[in-house]
Amino acid sequence: xxxxxxxxxxxxxxxxxxxxxxxxxxxxxxxxxxxxxxxxxxxxxxxxxxxxxxxxxxxxxxxxxxxxxxxxxxxxxxxxxxxxxxxxxxxxxxxxxxxxxxxxxxxxxxxxxxxxxxxxxxxxxxxxxxxxxxxxxxxxxxxxxxxxxxxxxxxxxxxxxxxxxxxxxxxxxxxxxxxxxxxxxxxxxxxxxxxxxxxxxxxxxxxxxxxxxxxxxxxxxxxxxxxxxxxxxxxxxxxxxxxxxxxxxxxxxxxxxxxxxxxxxxxxxxxxxxxxxxxxxxxxxxxxxxxxxxxxxxxxxxxxxxxxxxxxxxxxxxxxxxxxxxxxxxxxxxxxxxxxxxxxxxxxxxxxxxxxxxxxxxxxxxxxxxxxxxxxxx
Amino acid sequence: xxxxxxxxxxxxxxxxxxxxxxxxxxxxxxxxxxxxxxxxxxxxxxxxxxxxxxxxxxxxxxxxxxxxxxxxxxxxxxxxxxxxxxxxxxxxxxxxxxxxxxxxxxxxxxxxxxxxxxxxxxxxxxxxxxxxxxxxxxxxxxxxxxxxxxxxxxxxxxxxx
Numbered sequence: 001x002x003x004x005x006x007x008x009x010x011x012x013x014x015x016x017x018x019x020x021x022x023x024x025x026x027x028x029x030x031x032x033x034x035x036x037x038x039x040x041x042x043x044x045x046x047x048x049x050x051x052x053x054x055x056x057x058x059x060x061x062x063x064x065x066x067x068x069x070x071x072x073x074x075x076x077x078x079x080x081x082x083x084x085x086x087x088x089x090x091x092x093x094x095x096x097x098x099x100x101x102x103x104x105x106x107x108x109x110x111x112x113x114x115x116x117x118x119x120x121x122x123x124x125x126x127x128x129x130x131x132x133x134x135x136x137x138x139x140x141x142x143x144x145x146x147x148x149x150x151x152x153x154x155x156x157x158x159x160x161x162x163x164x165x166x167x168x169x170x171x172x173x174x175x176x177x178x179x180x181x182x183x184x185x186x187x188x189x190x191x192x193x194x195x196x197x198x199x200x201x202x203x204x205x206x207x208x209x210x211x212x213x214x215x216x217x218x219x220x221x222x223x224x225x226x227x228x229x230x231x232x233x234x235x236x237x238x239x240x241x242x243x244x245x246x247x248x249x250x251x252x253x254x255x256x257x258x259x260x261x262x263x264x265x266x267x268x269x270x271x272x273x274x275x276x277x278x279x280x281x282x283x284x285x286x287x288x289x290x291x292x293x294x295x296x297x298x299x300x301x302x303x304x305x306x307x308x309x310x311x312x313x314x315x316x317x318x319x320x321x322x323x324x325x326x327x328x329x330x331x332x333x334x335x336x337x338x339x340x341x342x343x344x345x346x347x348x349x350x351x352x353x354x355x356x357x358x359x360x361x362x363x364x365x366x367x368x369x370x371x372x373x374x375x376x377x378x
Numbered sequence: 379x380x381x382x383x384x385x386x387x388x389x390x391x392x393x394x395x396x397x398x399x400x401x402x403x404x405x406x407x408x409x410x411x412x413x414x415x416x417x418x419x420x421x422x423x424x425x426x427x428x429x430x431x432x433x434x435x436x437x438x439x440x441x442x443x444x445x446x447x448x449x450x451x452x453x454x455x456x457x458x459x460x461x462x463x464x465x466x467x468x469x470x471x472x473x474x475x476x477x478x479x480x481x482x483x484x485x486x487x488x489x490x491x492x493x494x495x496x497x498x499x500x501x502x503x504x505x506x507x508x509x510x511x512x513x514x515x516x517x518x519x520x521x522x523x524x525x526x527x528x529x530x531x532x533x534x535x536x537x538x539x
Binding site for chain 1: 400401403404406427428429430431433435436446448452455457459478479480482483491504505506507508515516522
C-alpha cells in the first residue's frame with residue numbers, strides 16, 4: 001500500500017494542489033480571492049479572482065445627477081471613504097472653474113487626514129491580525145472609534161460622511177468640535193508610543209516582516225505601486241506635496257521615506273505617516289482661517305458641468321486613488337473611471353511577488369501592501 | 379523638463395498628434411490608433427514610466443470608443459492622457475503589454491466592460507463578471523434596468539404584491 005502511495009506522490013498532479021484563498025479565510029481582506037497553486041507550503045502560481053464585490057459604480061454614476069452621486073461614491077472605498085467625495089468634488093470644481101473658500105480647504109484637509117488616520121489604524125490592526133497578535137487589532141479598532149465619534153458629531157454619519165461637496169463642505173464646524181479633535185489627536189499621539197511597543201518593537205513581528213516581499217524602486221514604478229508603499233522603497237514622492245490639493249500647499253510638513261522596501265519598511269513607513277497626519281491636523285487647526293465654507297453653486301438638481309475631461313488623484317493610505325471624469329455638458333457624468341490605489345499591486349504585482357512565498361505570508365503580504373478589494377471591483 | 383519642452387518634443391516626433399493642455403501638471407495627446415504603440419513607447423522613453431490606468435469612453439453618437447492611457451512621470455511630475463479612437467463596429471487595437479506588465483490587467487478590464495479586442499493580449503478570461511452573456515455592460519446602449527427586469531423579473535410596487 002505504501003509503495004503505491006509513494007508512486008502516486010511522484011506524479012505531478014498529486015504534488016501540486018490548488019488552494020482557494022477566499023473571503024471565508026480570516027486573513028483575507030474583504031471579498032476577494034486568490035487561487036493559489038501550492039507545492040507543500042510554497043506558492044508556485046497565483047491567480048487573482050476578483051468580482052465578488054462588484055457593485056457597478058462606474059455604470060450607476062452615469063445614471064445619476066452630478067450632485068446625487070455624492071451619496072453613492074463614498075461607498076467605493078470602505079476604509080477611507082472621504083477621499084472619494086474629495087476627488088469627485090475637486091474634479092467637478094476643476095471642470096467648472098469654481099474657487100473654493102480657504103476655510104473649506106482647511107476643513108477638507110482636516111477631514112482627509114482624519115480619514116487617513118482611520119485607514120492607518122485599520123492597517124495596523126491588519127498586521128496584528130495576520131500575525132496572530134489580536135491585541136493590536138482590538139486596540140486600533142477601538143481607537144478608530146474615537147475618530148468615528150468625531151465624524152458622527154460633525155456629519156451625522158459614522159462611516160460614509162458625504163461631507164465634502166463640490167464648492168466646499170456641507171456646513172461649518174460646530175462649537176467645541178475642534179477642541180475635542182485636539183484632545184483625540186493628543187490621545188492618539190500617546191497611543192502611538194504604545195503601538196511602537198506592541199507592534200514595531202515586537203521581536204516576533206519584526207522577524208516576520210523583515211525581508212517579506214521586498215519591492216525594488218524599478219518594480220514599484222513599473223507596476224504602479226503608489227502611496228506609502230512606493231515611499232518605503234526610497235522614492236520621495238507624495239501627491240500632497242507634488243500636486244497639492246485642499247490646503248496642503250499652505251501647511252508645512254515633511255514626507256518620511258524608508259529605503260529597504262520590504263514588509264517591515266512598509267509597516268514603519270505607515271507608522272511614520274501616521275505621525276505626519278497627526279501633525280498636519282494640529283497645524284491645520286492652528287492655521288484655520290475664518291470665512292465661508294461653501295462657494296456659491298447652481299441649483300444642485302439642475303446644474304450642468306461644462307464639456308471636458310480631467311484626471312484627479314489624491315494621496316491615500318493605500319496609494320494613489322484617482323478618478324478620470326468625462327463630461328459631455330449634460331446633467332449627468334458621461335463617464336467616470338476609478339483607479340483604485342492597489343489595483344495593480346493586488347492583481348498584477350501579486351502574480352510576480354507571491355511566487356516562492358509560503359501560504360502563511362499571503363495574508364501578511366496583503367496587509368503590508370494595503371490590498372483593498374473595492375479597488376478591483378468598483 | 380518643463381511641460382512645454384515635453385510638448386514640443388512630442389510635436390517634433392509626432393506632428394499629427396493633437397495636444398491639449400489642461401493645467402500646468404496635466405495635458406492630453408490625441409493620436410491615431412496606428413501610432414499609439416509608437417507614441418506610448420516614446421513617452422516611456424521620456425521617463426513617463428508609470429501607467430496609471432487604461433480606460434475607455436463610449437462615444438456612441440460618433441460611433442467610436444476613445445481609449446485613454448494615463449501616464450505619469452515621477453521626474454517631470456506630469457500627468458499625460460494619451461488618447462486614441464477605435465471604431466465601434468470593429469473595436470480592435472494593438473496591446474501595450476510588452477511596454478507595461480500592468481497593461482495586461484487593465485486591457486482585460488476594458489475588454490470585459492467595453493468589448494474592445496487587444497491583439498497580442500491572450501489572457502482575456504472574465505475577471506469580474508462571471509457567466510456574463512449580455513453585451514459588455516459599460517457600453518452606452520446597455521440598459522441596466524431592462525437587463526435587471528429580464529433577469530430577475532419586474533420590480534413590483536408594494537400594493538401589487
